[in-house]
Amino acid sequence: MITRQFGIPVTSPGAILRREKDLGTPLGEEIAEVLERGGLVSDKIIVELIEDWLRLHGGHGFVFDGFPRTLPQAESLMSILARLRTALDLALWLEVSQQTVFERIAGRLQCGECGFTTSASSAQFAERPVCPYCDGRLMRRSDDDLAVLQTRLSEFETKTQPLASFYAKISVLHRIDGNRDREAVFADISRLIEDKARA
Ligand code: AMP
Numbered sequence: 001m002i003t004r005q006f007g008i009p010v011t012s013p014g015a016i017l018r019r020e021k022d023l024g025t026p027l028g029e030e031i032a033e034v035l036e037r038g039g040l041v042s043d044k045i046i047v048e049l050i051e052d053w054l055r056l057h058g059g060h061g062f063v064f065d066g067f068p069r070t071l072p073q074a075e076s077l078m079s080i081l082a083r084l085r086t087a088l089d090l091a092l093w094l095e096v097s098q099q100t101v102f103e104r105i106a107g108r109l110q111c112g113e114c115g116f117t118t119s120a121s122s123a124q125f126a127e128r129p130v131c132p133y134c135d136g137r138l139m140r141r142s143d144d145d146l147a148v149l150q151t152r153l154s155e156f157e158t159k160t161q162p163l164a165s166f167y168a169k170i171s172v173l174h175r176i177d178g179n180r181d182r183e184a185v186f187a188d189i190s191r192l193i194e195d196k197a198r199a
Helices: 002-006 013-023 026-037 043-060 071-083 098-106 123-127 146-160 163-169 182-198
Strands: 091-095 108-111 117-119 173-177
Touching (some): 013 026, 026 043, 026 146, 043 071, 091 182, 098 108
Parallel strands (some): 091 173
Antiparallel strands (some): 108 117
């Protein structure tokens, strides 16, 4: 939605890694087991992916979805941006209750091609699981499983949670109530991006 509305390219290491795994590339084979059990892929691999992506797409703004997830990744990003003389404008912290996480993950359908995400409870997609943007097939993610989710949540608590104070300290953190519907959350995000563009 951010790319469609603002023309800002978005990348997500999770989406890149799932594609590598599905294609069976050497990187995909290396990280498949970590993805399946819900662990975090090494900082070195993730930072290289982000650097490569920025070199190709990062000229006029960018959004990272699911990056950084550890303090070393956040510190690497600061060095990369300093080298590129680019400022970090916003760190958006989408706060959701455990109940919301469980409900959304239990019903999540994702497009294998473009990453569009929706809920299996939506009648439109339950009957015809096809992406409205690219005609890709909408599927459950293999890591959207209760046991794997426990690992993902505990990785979040120990390794990602500390990033809230890291970004609060440099005054870029904005907390958003992610328990609301997609439109309300997107309206808040849009407002922050528009305010930043005006500043
Ligand atoms: P996501 O699509 O963001 O839910 O990520 C799916 C999976 O990809 C995660 O459970 C991790 O195994 C891996 N992954 C995604 N982003 C990162 C990251 N920044 N650092 C380490 N592993 C990641």
